[in-house]
Amino acid sequence: MIVVCSGPYGLEEAMKTLKNGGSAIDAVEAGCRAVESDLRDTGVGLGGAPNILGVVELDAQIMDGKTLNAGMVGCVSGYEHPISIARCVMEKLLHVFLVGKGAERFASEMGFEKTELLTDSMREIWLKRLCEEIGVADPAALEAHPELWRMSKWATDPYKMGTVNYLVQDANGDICSGVSTSGWGWKYPGRLGDSPVLGAGGYADNRYGAAACTGAGEMAIRVGSARSVVVYMKMGLGIEQAVREALRDLNDLHDQRIGGVNVLALDKDGNHLVGNSGDSPPSHWYMTPDMTEPAQKVGICEPYKKG
Numbered sequence: 001m002i003v004v005c006s007g008p009y010g011l012e013e014a015m016k017t018l019k020n021g022g023s024a025i026d027a028v029e030a031g032c033r034a035v036e037s038d039l040r041d042t043g044v045g046l047g048g049a050p051n052i053l054g055v056v057e058l059d060a061q062i063m064d065g066k067t068l069n070a071g072m073v074g075c076v077s078g079y080e081h082p083i084s085i086a087r088c089v090m091e092k093l094l095h096v097f098l099v100g101k102g103a104e105r106f107a108s109e110m111g112f113e114k115t116e117l118l119t120d121s122m123r124e125i126w127l128k129r130l131c132e133e134i135g136v137a138d139p140a141a142l143e144a145h146p147e148l149w150r151m152s153k154w155a156t157d158p159y160k161m162g163t164v165n166y167l168v169q170d171a172n173g174d175i176c177s178g179v180s181t182s183g184w185g186w187k188y189p190g191r192l193g194d195s196p197v198l199g200a201g202g203y204a205d206n207r208y209g210a211a212a213c214t215g216a217g218e219m220a221i222r223v224g225s226a227r228s229v230v231v232y233m234k235m236g237l238g239i240e241q242a243v244r245e246a247l248r249d250l251n252d253l254h255d256q257r258i259g260g261v262n263v264l265a266l267d268k269d270g271n272h273l274v275g276n277s278g279d280s281p282p283s284h285w286y287m288t289p290d291m292t293e294p295a296q297k298v299g300i301c302e303p304y305k306k307g
């Protein structure tokens with residue numbers, strides 16, 4: 001049994017779920033839910049960064065590596081736990097992906113409670129960026145702005161982006177992946193990154209392993225990073241080579257290089273690693289049943305070579 005996460009929060013909850021006999025899916029949901037409720041993480045769930053209009057729009061996906069079934073939701077406002085809505089999509093519907101109003105309606109039908117996701121402190125950060133740094137005189141007037149796309153492009157700050165990835169293997173050897181995020185702060189309304197897109201932001205297959213991404217989702221979508229790692233493992237590469245190949249694919253994107261991507265992977269034997277498509281090795285956190293607290297592990301990087 002192992003729990004692997006892109007960040008330091010929620011691993012105890014995920015491991016407790018496994019120790020109590022829960023499945024990898026249960027543990028991924030528990031870990032993501034803990035982060036979605038944790039105000040220390042301002043890129044996921046409650047307290048996440050809003051879009052240009054000040055609305056927090058959440059994205060999530062979950063994938064069962066045993067059945068290859070999956071559930072995804074995008075642009076969900078007013079619900080704290082998109083990971084649980086994604087799980088309901090996977091388990092209750094013939095569809096795998098719901099967005100916007102339809103996803104919110106489905107969340108309500110599933111009994112999820114409505115919540116205001118924009119915290120006072122995040123509202124202040126949103127306003128400061130708009131008014132002091134971008135020079136917007138009246139944020140309320142943005143709703144009717146004829147060129148909102150320009151405002152969003154100026155205001156979008158790649159550093160106001162956070163995502164949580166969970167990769168879990170349970171006592172049966174079953175693997176599950178989960179991803180949850182509020183996406184880029186000040187993004188254009190309706191923008192989806194890689195996090196809710198299966199194969200880009202996350203993927204799991206019991207036979208080989210799982211992978212998930214954080215960072216510039218537009219890039220991970222273009223090369224299908226998470227599924228690439230799993231396919232590279234299927235083709236016989238070890239976990240490090242598989243991650244390096246996926247990072248090289250990202251580095252082959254010479255146009256619109258909007259930021260780095262971290263690719264987190266877990267293989268079917270429980271090995272785990274994170275890599276970055278830039279020049280600073282990232283870290284991830286993990287927990288096994290014998291550990292009383294999560295440990296941090298430094299990963300690898302594949303620096304981008306221009307030209």
Ligand code: GLY
Pocket residue numbers: 161162163181182183184192193194195213214215216217218
């Ligand atoms: N990787 C998160 C996002 O691009 O929204």
